[in-house]
Amino acid sequence: MEKYILLIIGAVLVNNFVLTRFLGICPFLGVSKNIPTALGMCAAVVFVMTCASAVTWTVARFLLRPDGLLGMDLIYLQTIVFILVIAAFVQMVEILIRRFSPQLYRALGIFLPLITTNCAVLGMAVLNIQRQHSFWEAVVFGFGAALGFALALIIFTGLREKIDRAAPPAAFRGPAIGLVTAGLLSLAFMGFAALIKM
Numbered sequence: 001m002e003k004y005i006l007l008i009i010g011a012v013l014v015n016n017f018v019l020t021r022f023l024g025i026c027p028f029l030g031v032s033k034n035i036p037t038a039l040g041m042c043a044a045v046v047f048v049m050t051c052a053s054a055v056t057w058t059v060a061r062f063l064l065r066p067d068g069l070l071g072m073d074l075i076y077l078q079t080i081v082f083i084l085v086i087a088a089f090v091q092m093v094e095i096l097i098r099r100f101s102p103q104l105y106r107a108l109g110i111f112l113p114l115i116t117t118n119c120a121v122l123g124m125a126v127l128n129i130q131r132q133h134s135f136w137e138a139v140v141f142g143f144g145a146a147l148g149f150a151l152a153l154i155i156f157t158g159l160r161e162k163i164d165r166a167a168p169p170a171a172f173r174g175p176a177i178g179l180v181t182a183g184l185l186s187l188a189f190m191g192f193a194a195l196i197k198m
Contacts, residue, residue, distance in 0.1 A: 004140045009195070011144030017120040018152040019182075019189040024120030028153055029178060030111045038157040040104040042150035044097065044112065046143070048089045049121050053142025055089075056082050056125040057135055082125045090115045120149055156185055 017023045024045075031041045059081055066073040094112055098105045105112070115121060124145045128138040159181050168177050 004136070007137060007140050008144035008147065011141055012148040012151060013189065013192040014195050016148040016152055016189050016192075017123065017145050018149055019186040020193075021120075021123065022186075023123045024118050024149055025182075027111045027114055027118060028149075028156065029175075029182070030114075031108060032153060032157040032160050032178075034107075034161065035154070035157055037104070037107040038153050040097070040101070040108055041111065042153055044090075044093045044108075044115060045118075045121070045149050046146040047093055048086065048115055049124055049146035049149070050139060050143045051089050052082075052086045052121060053124060053128055053138045054135070055085050057128050057133070057138040059085060060129050061135075078126070078129065079122070082122055086115070086118075086121050086125070120145065152185070152189070156182060159185070 011017075015021060018025065018028050027041060027045075031037050060075075060078060062068045063070055064074040064078055064081065090113060093115070094105075097108070097112065124142050128141060131141075133141055160178060163177055163181065172180065
């Protein structure tokens, strides 16, 4: 149990995909204008990353490896297969959000389908294989990475909402202040580096 807790803490704080690995920056910057939209993206990413980690691990272990069910070394297809699995989950999330929350669907716009090519989701799947995680370690790591993405996005969205109500200097208005804020938030998260050695 302690191993799984450390895996989650490591993925959320120490090796946060957005703020320390710099993966998934596009949706991070794109949907961080208001809290409801950010929360919708967080829920979608948590679902996709957790489910995709389970399925991609299973596919890699039982289909792509030479000792798998197919008996062929198909590891070179890993990236393509992982993107297909992730795309299937994103389509499912998109259909559900469009059906049950059309307003959130419109607010997320292009950033919802971009989860398919979100390098944080693909990076999590690849890291699970590279680190030779067990099935449950892969699922917990995927969930922790998604929680880290969600934490970073919610904090950043809150900061952007406060900054929008303030009056920054003219040179910093718009994307400039957002990028400076993201950089400072990244520096703050790098302070967690000594918390857990991964």
